Amino acid sequence: MFYAGKAFLSRAVVRWLTEEGLNLDVCSAGELATALAAGMPAERIALHGNNKSTGEIERAVEAGVGRIVLDSFQEIARVAHIAQRLGKRQRVQIRITVGVEAHTHEFIATAHEDQKFGIPLAGGLAAEAVRRALKLDGLELIGIHSHIGSQIFDTSGFEVAAHRVVGLLGEIRDEHGVELPEIDLGGGLGIAYTSEDDPREPHEIAKALRDIVHRECDAAGLAVPRLSVEPGRAIVGPTAFTLYEVGTVKELPGLRTYVSVDGGMSDNIRTALYDAEYSVALVSRTSTAEPMLSRVVGKHCESGDIIVRDAFLPADLAPGDLIAVPATGAYCRSMASNYNHALRPPVVAVRDGQAREIVRRETEEDLLRLDVG
């Protein structure tokens, strides 16, 4: 299993992954540098991305990453060239788009044809990519990769993906006489953001994927390849909540109450970007006051700066109260910004009742440090 570092990465997370025996998917030089600095062995790292720079590829090949997932024809040639120049043979997978419409938000679906990731299976493009990769001395093609999207509950998309990936393995065997030893079905498992979400248990999905791959390989007469997956959200999403202090409570009669907090789209862009839904609760005290329809908003200069669109909070909510938004472990800190020169909050880890900062609070000096002159 490869944890998708884009969901949230810090040195502490890399150390935990290393100790737990997980591998790591990185998609930039920055994530790679964090992984290496925190001691993740390079062979346990996979490098992803639809536009890896020459520098990123060189860094990864030099470090000896376990695999690079190739995303385009140009990249097949580029990685082969760099590996050869460095006197190496790089292990690679080819990312294909299997033509599945994953049931999720348009911006986080990645397996339909008209989007930027991967090489389409359609039109024989993926088969052509395999042909080219197999010919290049700098590459060792170890498998095929598919990632159909994110925050997915319905496993039928994975079934179709597995069917099509195994179908390609069969074509490769028939044409080239080689059986590729690995497939990766990506990440994408959905988590519960509100009580309405009802995701399946990760171990059930893992078993379902394994069964699908076995079935498809049996049907195609192929040896079962090593199967890997790359979950991010399912691992880290449910583990964290964001704590906000209420600053202003503004009641708009007949509409709703706006609860402004000391953060916003700079620490959680997901509501603005995907219309994501979250829940929220008062946590610094108990209250028996009537529930009031509330919208939790940030302090940024945007009317779309919403954290929780519709929620019920107690009518006696007051400045200074603390409220918590659960399920914010994935794609919140990792997509945080300094918009309006906001200082990003710290990340605190808790184990056995002990709390410890793993990412410190930003300071004004941090902000000013990058300004020149």
Ligand SMILES: Cc1ncc(COP(=O)(O)O)c(C=O)c1O
């Ligand atoms: C290639 C790849 N792998 C894995 C992931 C992780 O996805 P998720 O956090 O939904 O499991 C992503 C993000 O969607 C991705 O693009």
Ligand SMILES: N[C@@H](CCCC[NH3+])C(=O)O
């Ligand atoms: N960042 C997205 C998911 C995309 C993940 C990367 N392909 C989210 O918050 O849901």
